Amino acid sequence: MSSANVLMPQQATILDITEETPDIKTLRVVGKEGMPFDFMPGQCAMLSVPPVGEAIFSITSSPTCRECLEFSIKDVGNVSGxxxxxxxxxxxxxxxxxxxxxxIEKMKGKDILFIGGGIGLAPLRSLIGYCFAHREEFGHIDIVYGARSPADLIRKSEVRESWAAEPDTSVYLTVDAEFPDWNGHVGFVPNYVSELAFKPEGRIALTCGPPIMIKFVLQALDKLQFSPEQVITTLEMRMKCGVGKCGRCNLGSVYVCKDGPVFSLDELNALPSEY
Amino acid sequence: MAERNVESVNKVREAVSQDLLGGRIDLLLGWEKGHYWWQSRPLFARSEADLEKLAWDSFCAVNLSRYLLEELKDHDKVGVLVKGCDARAFNRLLQDNMVRREQVILYGLPCPGMLDYNRLVEKAGGAPLEITEENGRVIIKVGSGEQEAQRDDLLLDKCKDCRYPDPAVYDQLLFSPQGEKEVTERFKTVEELEEMSAEERFGYWEKELSRCLRCYACRQACPFCSCRECFVEQENPRWQGRAYQPSENFMFHLVRAYHGTGRCIDCGECERSCPVDIPLQELNRKLIKDINELYGDYEAGLDPEQEPPLLTYRPDDPAAFSEK
Amino acid sequence: MKKVIAREKLPELWKSLAAKGPLFLPIQEGPVVLFQPWSEGAEANLDAVNTAVSAKDVFLPREETYLQYRCSGNQLELIPVENAEPVIAFGVHPCDLKAVEMLDKVYLDQEPSDELYRQRREKTTVVGLSCREPDPFCFCNEFGINPADAPGADVMAHLKNGLVLLEARTDKGKALLDQAGDLLQDGSDEKFEAAEVKTADFGLNLEGLPENLKERFEDPVWDELYKSCLGCGVCTYVCPTCYCFDVEDFGHEGEGQRFRCWDSCMYGHFTDMAGGHNPRAGRKERVRQRFMHKLQYYPETFNEIACVGCGRCLRSCPVNLDIVQAIKALGGETVEQR
Structure with a gap:
């Protein structure tokens, strides 16, 4: 029996802020005594700025980083603003x-395919960092990442330089249209995934991005013969409590804040499609 | 009641079924019976079978015009049963360009006023089993016998001081008009409130509004609250907080009432819908009274050609605020 | 422990009980009866069958401040606010108490438990009150609830011939009766059996309904059922088993409070995301959510339908779109009665 109020936040300090794109910033945050809490990739945290309020964000740093938590935040609402x-x-x-x-248990020993779009890289990045830190537990790693324009790609140098230099890792970047300063691949993320023709055998695909991208990525993976159990995504909902009580983020009797936000496609297919 | 009732329902059904089944309208907004004989709830009729459920009795209080806002998105032409207040509500929507006249067929129902279940209980001294209506009198049957009462004493508050029971606009009037009614007590409570000192009045409203759950039934039931996005939900800036504090209660109720100045048709749906019986009609009527006193008698929704006083400007408009 | 008190002596009892902390009672507030803290001069109404708003307010208050913040320069101070006063809830009818047990499952049994709720629950002494005569909206019998008894009450109270009979059933209950001291007389000779109470019979057949609804998320019944819904929150706010909440700050940049308050799945705003996407964008989705939550989602997790038949939504919905109508539309009606 816990005696702490689960809604009670702790104090945290912003260490520094990186401007990633015109509307995305990455905040590095530390608690009173170092890390505010332990976590695993894909988990989220409630950040609050009184008197504006609280909102939920995915943690983008890897749990192997023990200095601080990182949040890549797009300015779309009151709290993010x-x-x-x-x-x-x-x-x-x-x-x-x-x-x-x-x-993570299910991913061990498998080849891993990450497919991210725009700010959707944020939750995947936590897991990518974890995989690199436990490199021997996973097979080949492919990372497909795209955005509308080169200016909308987040963590650019990290993706291009550090990630591409990791052993047994391939990084594929793409933007939606031609840009003068871009000499990489041009095209939508789902199409790029189809072009790259990843084989489903022994592979787990994880995707996160705008809903419309996810929709077409799922179709592309289906065409490539990935089974629903091999495809994993993470959902976003409006949330207030984070512990499955405030009543907003349910799909049927499943609460995205508590039972998700990570679901395999077969799990998701069994739930009301209310997301 | 039963016999007269069957007769009048048949008449309504006859009038609308030709249009609905003949395809002149795609949908009819009417009423059907709820679980109890004292409840008549909205009916969305598209077929003959639906029309079988049609009700027109002393409990059809729900103002149907408001549903046009949604239903006209999915239907080309909608028929609506309108009492006096529903018709004024329709005119109100028309004036706000929320509906087009040619999209709607109005079946006018001169209204004798709707009855209040709670009044029946009070009068009968227990749960009433059924009622019979005859010549302005109501016989209420209870377990132990019968009680007789004047129909006017059993009306919903919202119907008590209704001046215009006949629809101001219709395509077809289904019964003979009731005629304009003389009302004497419409502003009685407002006058009493005006007599109070500012502190007393503030205290009165603070107490009444303290019951507010912020369920927004008053807003949702209201035919002048037709904004696509209410200030309550606006995020930036956030006008309305959720705290159950007097300041937030006043914020909601005063802004709501002011938005209705010169637009409130005095149908009383707000007050009828309130689960904690806040006397919202008094707020609305204060503003109606002020408008009448400042700009001359104006009855919202009566004549769509007559612009609401606050939406027009005349050089000789009184400037009550700056004069004081 | 059994005690009695004459009804005309109740104001004295209220005074004595309220001396040690808030005493919630069904109180006549103008035209309505609300479950509210008693204060000198307030008019308790024990004859009211159901308060306009349920007794959940005691355990899950409409508004509950749990922290204070203070900002100065870069510093943000977050100070917890304690709400742990002992409370007496006197006159909770069996349906409302059963509903509190349903809230317990969400707020206490389901991990992580909710400490704000737990403290209120533990510090509240519940005096259950049997129903003598149901009002026509009551249908708790349909859910197997006995209006004559509220299992789970610390003290069970019955109104009988100008007397209030009080039976302590827990240590908390005994302590409450002790607190009242000489105001109460010995009641060991009084008979404590309340008469059987029959509530409305809508001919509902709830057997298997949750299981059947699992496949009916896309059912055409939803295309019709929601139509009359005005999109207000009356049903959820008066409902004893609705428990959704919002969290908001009240104050300015320098200082203020954070509180949670009731919220409603009937509001579009409830699920509206900052980016503009709304998974339950229309009234249809929201009406479906409310009824599916009561009839399928909650039962799937907790093995019972989240309705106690208190009848408040039948009484208060401005357009009479209530849970009985929903259950019937969804096939939860005994066939012979159709």
């Missing part, structure tokens, strides 16, 4: 971690 307006050194509220996280 308020977070964008903060400066290093300022304090916020934080609570968590919430959610199930990615099924």
């Amino acid at each position: 308020a977070l964008h307006g903060l400066q290093p050194g300022q304090q916020i509220g934080i609570r968590g971690p919430y959610g199930n996280g990615f099924p």
